[in-house]
Amino acid sequence: MAEMNSQRDNLSSNGAELSLRKTGTMSSSSVIDTGTEELESKENSTEDKMDGNNFVTLFGRRFNRFVMVTHINIFLYSCGFWVQQSVFPYLSKQLGADPVTFGYLQTTFAVVQLAGGPLFGRFGDLFGSRQAMMLAFASASVSYFLLSVSSSIPLLFVSRLPSIFMHAMQAGQMIVTDVCSPDKRADALGKLGISYGVGMVVGPMVGGTVSRLFSIEKGALVACVLSLISIVITYVYVPSSVKKSSSQDSNIFSPSKILRLLQAPGAFFLLTIKMGTGLFFLMLKSMFSVVALERFQLPPQQNSFVMSYVGVMAMMVQGVGIGYVTKSFDENRILAGSAMSLMLGYLMITFATSIWHMCVVFIPLIVGLTFQNVVTTSALTHTVSPTDTGAMLGLSMAVNSLIRSVSPTIGGYMLTRFGFESFGYLGFIASSTVTVVLLYKRRSY
Numbered sequence: 441m442a443e444m445n446s447q448r449d450n451l452s453s454n455g456a457e458l459s460l461r462k463t464g465t466m467s468s469s470s471v472i473d474t475g476t477e478e479l480e481s482k483e484n485s486t487e488d489k490m491d492g493n494n495f496v497t498l499f500g501r502r503f504n505r506f507v508m509v510t511h512i513n514i515f516l517y518s519c520g521f522w523v524q525q526s527v528f529p530y531l532s533k534q535l536g537a538d539p540v541t542f543g544y545l546q547t548t549f550a551v552v553q554l555a556g557g558p559l560f561g562r563f564g565d566l567f568g569s570r571q572a573m574m575l576a577f578a579s580a581s582v583s584y585f586l587l588s589v590s591s592s593i594p595l596l597f598v599s600r601l602p603s604i605f606m607h608a609m610q611a612g613q614m615i616v617t618d619v620c621s622p623d624k625r626a627d628a629l630g631k632l633g634i635s636y637g638v639g640m641v642v643g644p645m646v647g648g649t650v651s652r653l654f655s656i657e658k659g660a661l662v663a664c665v666l667s668l669i670s671i672v673i674t675y676v677y678v679p680s681s682v683k684k685s686s687s688q689d690s691n692i693f694s695p696s697k698i699l700r701l702l703q704a705p706g707a708f709f710l711l712t713i714k715m716g717t718g719l720f721f722l723m724l725k726s727m728f729s730v731v732a733l734e735r736f737q738l739p740p741q742q743n744s745f746v747m748s749y750v751g752v753m754a755m756m757v758q759g760v761g762i763g764y765v766t767k768s769f770d771e772n773r774i775l776a777g778s779a780m781s782l783m784l785g786y787l788m789i790t791f792a793t794s795i796w797h798m799c800v801v802f803i804p805l806i807v808g809l810t811f812q813n814v815v816t817t818s819a820l821t822h823t824v825s826p827t828d829t830g831a832m833l834g835l836s837m838a839v840n841s842l843i844r845s846v847s848p849t850i851g852g853y854m855l856t857r858f859g860f861e862s863f864g865y866l867g868f869i870a871s872s873t874v875t876v877v878l879l880y881k882r883r884s885y
Contacts, residue, residue: 518639543852550844561834630762637755648744720867781808789864
């Protein structure tokens, strides 16, 4: 228990220094008022979850039951999402959407998720992770069903609206954050990427196969069925709550609460890094289906194989690389290294002339962005008390949604006006700036 108290004190140290150094190596005084009762409740809750009844043994290793169910749900969520993602650009083109309209569709999805992310996080803090996970899959099933019956562009826009609470990955992060100790949190959050990566590999292949054998609309219907299955799994196997909320503010929509979270030491800096490094990659990602179709002339099935290739890389980095790197290097070094990797990837985009070149370009881009996302997400949960981790994860997701809300529209304009290479030039400039800032901050410690 003394060691747990020492780690708890270390996790409350000040500013960005808290978030950008390796957990457990700090000794500065606490500036985040978590409250004795909150921390004791967190410790007791964690100890209760470590009871043997909550573990299962597979292949000679013990796994937390809640985390295993979460991995299954994340796989199903990822599989369903990428099934519809692989057919969505072709369905939109079939209904007459040009690249700019497709960008507006992507922006609508991002804006809706931006509005729902913080609310979803507060919902999870107040009502529990099971209810949050079920809400996420219910929203996904409605969205995918509406997509499967869309017969016009306005209906495509309507199908994006239920995604306001489609945050299953965020719900999974809530559960992992609640049941895992702080020193293992980054590795555990990273391993969620294995399940998401497997779904990212399987989903596009399923979507491409279903669209080829049946129809594009049937692919969206398959995604809807997968989401309904996850609702049942969550209801049966996930407890009503894996933590107790001691928050006196029971209002889900609380702007003052969000402002207080943004003022947590180091939080705003980490969110800024997340935005600066991820903007141009998400612009590329949102337009890549159009680029693959028009620049590289890829049919739907081959485009699905490229998405699966990206999923394999993300799965390998998050499943194997995160655990090793977080044990060997402090978080500032990891963030600086990820920014440099993104610099290289963006620069390589400017020389890519074939889909094979893009397969090489994706390597430094995926490696850099994966490390950056996992490390900043883990560090953000350390800047607040345990009862507010859901809301902080919501803000982290909201930043991604904010980027997604502007990147498709800007990306469509840049692709039409300046060409594909413009993504690489601007991304290189942004990643270079972030790298310089991180190296400067490291020297100032």
